[in-house]
Amino acid sequence: MTKVLEVSGLKTHFFTHAGVVKAVDGVDFSVSKGKVMGLVGESGSGKSITGFSILGLIDPPGRIVEGSIRFNGEEIANAPEDSLKRLRGNRISMIFQDPMMTLNPVLRVDTQMIEAILAHEKISRQVAWERSRDALGLVGIPSPEERLQAYPHQLSGGMRQRVAIATAFLTKPDLIIADEPTTALDVTIQAQIIHEAQKLTRQTGTALIWITHDLAVVAGLADRISVMYAGRIVEQGDIDDVIDRPRHPYTVGLLGSVPTANRRGQRLFQIEGMTPNMLAMPRGCAFGPRCRARTEACAAQPPIADVDGRRLRCFNPQRNAEAVP
Amino acid sequence: MTAPLVEIREVSKRFTKRLDVAGKIAQRLGANVREETVHAVDQVSLAIQPGEVLGLVGESGCGKSTLGRVVAGIHAASDGHLFYQGKDVATLKGAEKRAATLAIQMIFQDPFASLNPRMRVEEIIGEAPRMHGIVSKAEQSDYVDDVMRKVGLDPSLKRRYAHQFSGGQRQRIGIARALAVKPKFLVCDEAIAALDVSIQAQVINLFMDLREELGLAYLFISHDLSVVEHIADRVAIMYLGRIVESATTEEIFSDPRHPYTKALLAEAPRLDQRHRAFEPIEGEIPSPLDPPPGCTFHPRCPAATADCRKTVPVLKAGRGGRETACLLEHLETA
Numbered sequence: 151m152t153k154v155l156e157v158s159g160l161k162t163h164f165f166t167h168a169g170v171v172k173a174v175d176g177v178d179f180s181v182s183k184g185k186v187m188g189l190v191g192e193s194g195s196g197k198s199i200t201g202f203s204i205l206g207l208i209d210p211p212g213r214i215v216e217g218s219i220r221f222n223g224e225e226i227a228n229a230p231e232d233s234l235k236r237l238r239g240n241r242i243s244m245i246f247q248d249p250m251m252t253l254n255p256v257l258r259v260d261t262q263m264i265e266a267i268l269a270h271e272k273i274s275r276q277v278a279w280e281r282s283r284d285a286l287g288l289v290g291i292p293s294p295e296e297r298l299q300a301y302p303h304q305l306s307g308g309m310r311q312r313v314a315i316a317t318a319f320l321t322k323p324d325l326i327i328a329d330e331p332t333t334a335l336d337v338t339i340q341a342q343i344i345h346e347a348q349k350l351t352r353q354t355g356t357a358l359i360w361i362t363h364d365l366a367v368v369a370g371l372a373d374r375i376s377v378m379y380a381g382r383i384v385e386q387g388d389i390d391d392v393i394d395r396p397r398h399p400y401t402v403g404l405l406g407s408v409p410t411a412n413r414r415g416q417r418l419f420q421i422e423g424m425t426p427n428m429l430a431m432p433r434g435c436a437f438g439p440r441c442r443a444r445t446e447a448c449a450a451q452p453p454i455a456d457v458d459g460r461r462l463r464c465f466n467p468q469r470n471a472e473a474v475p
Numbered sequence: 476m477t478a479p480l481v482e483i484r485e486v487s488k489r490f491t492k493r494l495d496v497a498g499k500i501a502q503r504l505g506a507n508v509r510e511e512t513v514h515a516v517d518q519v520s521l522a523i524q525p526g527e528v529l530g531l532v533g534e535s536g537c538g539k540s541t542l543g544r545v546v547a548g549i550h551a552a553s554d555g556h557l558f559y560q561g562k563d564v565a566t567l568k569g570a571e572k573r574a575a576t577l578a579i580q581m582i583f584q585d586p587f588a589s590l591n592p593r594m595r596v597e598e599i600i601g602e603a604p605r606m607h608g609i610v611s612k613a614e615q616s617d618y619v620d621d622v623m624r625k626v627g628l629d630p631s632l633k634r635r636y637a638h639q640f641s642g643g644q645r646q647r648i649g650i651a652r653a654l655a656v657k658p659k660f661l662v663c664d665e666a667i668a669a670l671d672v673s674i675q676a677q678v679i680n681l682f683m684d685l686r687e688e689l690g691l692a693y694l695f696i697s698h699d700l701s702v703v704e705h706i707a708d709r710v711a712i713m714y715l716g717r718i719v720e721s722a723t724t725e726e727i728f729s730d731p732r733h734p735y736t737k738a739l740l741a742e743a744p745r746l747d748q749r750h751r752a753f754e755p756i757e758g759e760i761p762s763p764l765d766p767p768p769g770c771t772f773h774p775r776c777p778a779a780t781a782d783c784r785k786t787v788p789v790l791k792a793g794r795g796g797r798e799t800a801c802l803l804e805h806l807e808t809a
Binding site: 192193290306307308309336337338339340341342344345348363364365366367369370371389390393403404405406407408409410413414415417418419420421424425 | 535674677680702738739742744745748
């Protein structure tokens with residue numbers, strides 16, 4: 151399987167007046183052609199910063215301090231701006247949670263989409279316009295010719311996100327990073343967007359990194375999953391392995407806190423406490439203070455290791471989901 | 476049968492965008508501008524028994540928050556009546572009116588916007604019970620401690636301001652503020668939507684504990700079906716200002732009848748479904764400024780007939796005694 155992206159030992163730190171925030175602190179993963187990787191975590195876990203780091207979108211006081219990001223075999227961590235510009239919006243695209251991050255409110259949709267193509271390819275405006283129109287059609291926008299003439303504010307939230315997705319796919323990129331793309335949308339619209347993303351990855355062989363806090367969305371969409379906590383990946387593996395047989399107490403807790411039919415009306419499993427302050431991280435395992443399976447060993451930082459067909463960062467792997475009630 | 480704790484009958488809420496001076500002049504000059512009316516809530520009736528949890532589900536723009544605000548007394552209804560323990564709230568006076576108002580409290584979605592940033596937590600929680608004479612000034616401090624403990628907050632933090640707390644804690648402050656006036660009924664408007672997954676579970680558990688402990692009833696408004704399925708006894712599904720289906724949680728989730736309910740259930744992502752092919756229903760919720768004629772769901776409905784484009788279905792018992800607003804469900808009993 152060809153690896154489109156290989157991230158290893160990535161550390162992105164922010165050097166603030168209050169101290170160093172290790173937003174991403176040693177992250178490894180890879181994505182293969184045509185595959186979907188779900189990157190899951192709560193707010194502040196570093197999942198979005200991981201995505202931004204790949205695209206070289208980290209602004210001071212933040213920077214990538216260590217690690218490598220290989221895109222189609224080429225090192226792009228801390229690459230010069232002009233080589234990143236050739237990749238961004240061309241070989242690697244990003245879809246943001248808020249489509250207005252992608253769209254310029256004072257430009258018409260066609261202007262923006264055509265510009266995205268012409269920035270990277272030498273073709274006529276007419277051909278670029280046709281490609282934009284076809285892209286809008288692909289993501290299920292009715293009467294795309296008319297929509298091309300609209301300004302973003304004339305479109306609904308779901309439509310805007312479709313335009314953002316169509317724009318991301320315009321140049322048939324090798325990799326798309328989608329950062330909570332459906333979080334702000336309704337259930338029926340979310341299903342439509344996931345449907346389009348699924349279809350397009352299958353048709354074009356684009357690899358997809360889907361960043362979200364919603365385990366249920368990832369369960370239905372992804373091939374592999376990486377669970378992040380406080381800047382590190384704590385569990386990573388095939389979606390079925392991780393969702394059906396989680397081993398990290400945090401994954402067990404997250405899955406347990408999702409309401410499902412078979413526990414109707416009963417108390418949900420809750421992870422006590424809250425995510426740690428990134429300026430004052432606990433010693434040893436970052437999840438330790440909230441963990442029910444904590445032992446003395448957890449005072450040291452657990453290394454990531456191969457356990458049971460997956461990557462796991464825990465001294466006390468859980469045997470089955472019931473082990474932590 | 477005793478009267479329900481809270482009942483609304485044929486409540487409608489309309490918002491009208493009035494023309495400003497420029498608009499009026501333009502209209503005089505023959506421009507195509509007119510006052511626009513949004514029927515946010517259209518002829519909705521609901522009843523909630525003491526201690527019951529009613530889930531209200533719908534997509535953004537369907538009017539569920541407006542309905543919640545009407546129930547909580549924040550918006551006055553354009554038409555219809557709100558009853559508390561069988562009495563029309565609009566006709567109540569004096570102490571009775573105050574009791575009815577205090578008995579229904581609201582929890583808001585955004586724990587960042589719904590707390591006064593310039594007040595200390597002890598004031599946020601303690602102000603209303605003192606003003607309403609539930610506690611004296613001398614007792615206020617102890618009372619606030621009690622309420623804070625009830626929602627899982629450390630009373631030693633009561634001198635702090637809201638911004639010094641995390642999202643989950645702030646939502647607990649919002650809940651404490653509502654509980655401080657000893658309500659019987661809470662309207663929770665997307666009360667956990669802004670929280671992280673692990674914090675959501677904590678707050679859902681808190682709601683369930685409080686219900687058991689204090690016998691509270693809830694109107695639990697959410698777009699998240701799995702949360703509603705977990706917490707509610709009955710569920711009402713709302714689409715474009717109207718209730719389209721209402722049934723027990725069991726019935727809704729095991730045997731949905733209205734095509735919209737079916738679509739919602741089919742499309743909600745679930746942990747136990749892998750590599751699924753999402754096959755969404757087409758289209759989006761129409762603008763409430765210009766709703767389609769007949770059944771408002773017909774443009775998106777896979778089963779729509781010619782009749783659906785003309786006749787407005789009402790919410791009534793259809794096949795198997797189940798309450799839906801769907802002509803097709805009514806057909807088979809007619």
